[in-house]
Amino acid sequence: MTKHMATDVLIVGGGLSGLATAITAKEQDPKLDVTIVEKYTSGYSGKANRGAGIMLILGDHSPEEFAQFYLKHIGMYLNNQNALLKYAKMLNSNADAIEKWSGKIDKDENGRFRTLKWASKIVGRGEDGRPIFDQNVPYPWTLAAVDLDYIREVRKYARRLGVKFIDRVGVVDLLTDRGAVAGVVGYDIDNGAQTVFGAKAVVLACGNQCWRIMPMWSPARGEGVAAAFRAGAKFANCEYGSFYNWTNLDHFESDMGVEYALYNDKGENVGIKHIKEVHPDINAESLAEWYKQTIAGNGPLHYRQNENPLMPYLTSVLASQAVHNRPYADRFWGYLFFNAFSQQTTDHVVPGLVGEFGGLWVDENMATTVPGLFAAGDICVHGSRAWGATAQPGRHRGSGIAFATFSGRVAGPSAATYAAGAQSLALSDDQIAAIDARVTAPLKSGGSLVPMEMVAEIQKVMQPLGNSLYRHEDRMKKALARVEELKALLPQLKASDPHQMFGVNECEATLLCAEMFFKASLERKESLGWFLREDYPEPSKDGLEWIIVENKDGKVSVGKERVPLETYPYQP
Amino acid sequence: MNTIIVNKELCNGCKICMKACFIDVIKWDDAAKRPLIAYPEECVQCMYCEINCDKRAIKVHPKYDSYLFPREHLI
Numbered sequence: 001m002t003k004h005m006a007t008d009v010l011i012v013g014g015g016l017s018g019l020a021t022a023i024t025a026k027e028q029d030p031k032l033d034v035t036i037v038e039k040y041t042s043g044y045s046g047k048a049n050r051g052a053g054i055m056l057i058l059g060d061h062s063p064e065e066f067a068q069f070y071l072k073h074i075g076m077y078l079n080n081q082n083a084l085l086k087y088a089k090m091l092n093s094n095a096d097a098i099e100k101w102s103g104k105i106d107k108d109e110n111g112r113f114r115t116l117k118w119a120s121k122i123v124g125r126g127e128d129g130r131p132i133f134d135q136n137v138p139y140p141w142t143l144a145a146v147d148l149d150y151i152r153e154v155r156k157y158a159r160r161l162g163v164k165f166i167d168r169v170g171v172v173d174l175l176t177d178r179g180a181v182a183g184v185v186g187y188d189i190d191n192g193a194q195t196v197f198g199a200k201a202v203v204l205a206c207g208n209q210c211w212r213i214m215p216m217w218s219p220a221r222g223e224g225v226a227a228a229f230r231a232g233a234k235f236a237n238c239e240y241g242s243f244y245n246w247t248n249l250d251h252f253e254s255d256m257g258v259e260y261a262l263y264n265d266k267g268e269n270v271g272i273k274h275i276k277e278v279h280p281d282i283n284a285e286s287l288a289e290w291y292k293q294t295i296a297g298n299g300p301l302h303y304r305q306n307e308n309p310l311m312p313y314l315t316s317v318l319a320s321q322a323v324h325n326r327p328y329a330d331r332f333w334g335y336l337f338f339n340a341f342s343q344q345t346t347d348h349v350v351p352g353l354v355g356e357f358g359g360l361w362v363d364e365n366m367a368t369t370v371p372g373l374f375a376a377g378d379i380c381v382h383g384s385r386a387w388g389a390t391a392q393p394g395r396h397r398g399s400g401i402a403f404a405t406f407s408g409r410v411a412g413p414s415a416a417t418y419a420a421g422a423q424s425l426a427l428s429d430d431q432i433a434a435i436d437a438r439v440t441a442p443l444k445s446g447g448s449l450v451p452m453e454m455v456a457e458i459q460k461v462m463q464p465l466g467n468s469l470y471r472h473e474d475r476m477k478k479a480l481a482r483v484e485e486l487k488a489l490l491p492q493l494k495a496s497d498p499h500q501m502f503g504v505n506e507c508e509a510t511l512l513c514a515e516m517f518f519k520a521s522l523e524r525k526e527s528l529g530w531f532l533r534e535d536y537p538e539p540s541k542d543g544l545e546w547i548i549v550e551n552k553d554g555k556v557s558v559g560k561e562r563v564p565l566e567t568y569p570y571q572p
Numbered sequence: 573m574n575t576i577i578v579n580k581e582l583c584n585g586c587k588i589c590m591k592a593c594f595i596d597v598i599k600w601d602d603a604a605k606r607p608l609i610a611y612p613e614e615c616v617q618c619m620y621c622e623i624n625c626d627k628r629a630i631k632v633h634p635k636y637d638s639y640l641f642p643r644e645h646l647i
């Protein structure tokens with residue numbers, strides 16, 4: 001039996017960005033009905049409570065200083081500079097907001113946020129044995145730290161404001177009326193019951209696509225991306241959605257700074273040559289070096305941890321009370337490290353595809369191209385173009401929390417303003433029936449494949465570095481052909497319960513994301529920032545362009561847009 | 573596959589572990605009022621269910637060998 005519900009602002013996803021959106025929408029206009037629909041349980045779900053909890057803020061640096069550094073060393077001017085500056089200007093107040101909502105940011109004895117700059121070196125020990133750091137690093141930002149049970153507190157804060165929560169309902173599609181968003185359709189993940197929601201404004205805050213490869217990124221399965229595509233939204237920078245991090249196949253925990261201490265099997269350090277004077281974080285070139293060395297027969301590659309200059313920072317911040325007071329995070333990281341290192345048998349290191357494919361195009365108010373549809377958080381990191389030619393986390397760690405908070409604080413008021421001036425639109429029975437037929441088909445299918453078998457096949461196309469990082473036309477065309485073959489197998493997927501029904505929806509979404517990724521990648525015929533091509537090793541001479549993906553009659557269509565550099569404050 | 577065990581005596585049926593799981597590995601057994609480890613093969617050893625159980629009634633033992641990762645498809 002279908003349930004019907006109506007709200008003014010509906011937010012899909014109750015992770016950090018969804019909560020930030022809900023709180024700021026409600027704060028701007030308390031009369032509005034604001035509802036979060038979350039597939040699992042908001043407060044526990046999403047990525048923010050399973051990360052390092054380090055949060056980028058500017059500290060004493062200015063937004064302009066940050067933006068100039070960022071454009072030159074990371075974004076390669078492929079940025080929407082208005083969006084970048086807006087982000088930069090809100091970095092410090094993001095931390096104030098999280099502190100107000102959760103009270104969980106670590107503070108010093110004077111009540112100031114305790115910060116430690118990335119890559120700081122230990123230069124001594126205080127009387128209490130705690131390390132003293134030299135924080136003289138060339139990056140115009142610093143990092144605060146939040147304890148990892150903060151999302152539950154943020155949920156409680158939202159609840160006190162009157163935000164409504166519908167947990168354990170996954171949204172599968174948007175409803176539209178003459179091109180504008182009218183609501184969403186969701187299903188209960190336990191009993192499969194359908195709910196149809198009418199809404200004046202919808203905000204997609206349901207995360208990005210991480211290809212279900214690296215363990216902790218598993219919940220990001222691109223269903224929001226696919227729903228937005230089907231509703232006609234535009235995308236940008238999809239080709240940058242392939243972040244890789246160093247990992248060990250014994251346990252899949254991420255390692256940072258490996259490029260400083262990356263050795264081939266002959267004992268040569270092969271990472272260090274890719275580290276420029278200013279090296280804010282892992283770069284694509286050092287990952288490509290792993291590929292080249294392996295192809296040349298110089299593998300496996302080894303990681304000599306004791307040579308990694310980031311270790312003083314990392315070991316002081318994770319599973320340690322050396323700098324921050326974060327009891328919950330310590331426990332969390334203590335468990336992870338114990339499990340991982342008790343089972344590590346080698347120093348072999350490989351790049352694991354994290355992904356972070358979030359190309360939903362948004363303007364500086366977090367509005368998508370579909371009227372009434374907004375976005376926040378990971379889903380639109382690339383599409384906002386604020387970060388330019390880089391993969392998330394954009395070579396500045398601590399930026400996921402920063403972007404989710406920033407974009408939620410922009411999307412909330414934008415969606416509230418829109419909803420206050422909008423009428424409820426008609427919900428189409430035909431659309432609802434078509435969605436139901438699509439989503440529930442695997443429950444009735446006589447197919448033979450289960451979703452996890454399809455996940456394994458998709459992984460094999462996405463993980464190879466030659467396909468997704470160090471790219472070449474021939475390899476990408478093969479990968480795309482395989483994606484098409486897998487798409488043709490979708491009708492053979494079967495589901496025996498709502499969990500698997502969602503599994504099929506996720507596979508369909510992942511294959512669509514893969515198609516967008518490879519088609520956009522083929523269109524960028526150059527190497528720029530994180531985007532590397534073996535067949536086009538240099539930046540293009542045609543100037544800076546964004547690769548745009550759109551839905552033309554249901555098909556993935558790719559185009560280009562010139563970056564309007566002349567309208568921006570900073571020039572290359 | 574990871575092993576997730578529930579001590580049904582210690583467990584008080586609070587449902588926190590089910591809520592804590594961010595990918596729906598843990599379902600709820602309404603009749604027994606206890607968690608049901610429905611999809612252990614999908615568990616990504618985040619340990620959140622275990623850390624959040626006040627009763628220490630649930631334990632996750634990761635077996636990374638069987639974690640779904642395309643080990644033969646890195647290049």
Ligand SMILES: Cc1cc2nc3c(=O)[nH]c(=O)nc-3n(C[C@H](O)[C@H](O)[C@H](O)COP(=O)(O)OP(=O)(O)OC[C@H]3O[C@@H](n4cnc5c(N)ncnc54)[C@H](O)[C@@H]3O)c2cc1C
Pocket residue numbers: 012013014015016017018037038039040042045046047048049050051052053054055056169170171172205206207208216217219220223224376377378379397398399400401402404
């Ligand atoms: C292991 C790890 C470590 C990290 N460390 C850091 C760090 O130290 N610092 C930092 O700044 N960033 C870090 N990040 C990144 C940061 O956590 C994310 O960028 C941020 O939390 C994204 O928030 P979000 O709300 O956009 O997305 P998510 O947290 O992914 O939330 C999306 C929500 O939508 C829900 N959802 C998904 N699909 C649907 C659907 N169909 N219907 C309804 N709901 C749905 C999900 O369950 C989830 O609750 C880390 C990430 C990971 C995974």
Ligand code: SF4
Pocket residue numbers: 578582583584585586587588589590606607624625626627628629630
């Ligand atoms: S969290 Fe612990 S006590 Fe609560 S239901 Fe789960 S196992 Fe039982």
Ligand code: SF4
Pocket residue numbers: 576592593594595596597598614615616617618619620621622632
């Ligand atoms: S360890 Fe994490 S993924 Fe596995 S069951 Fe527990 S909460 Fe779910």
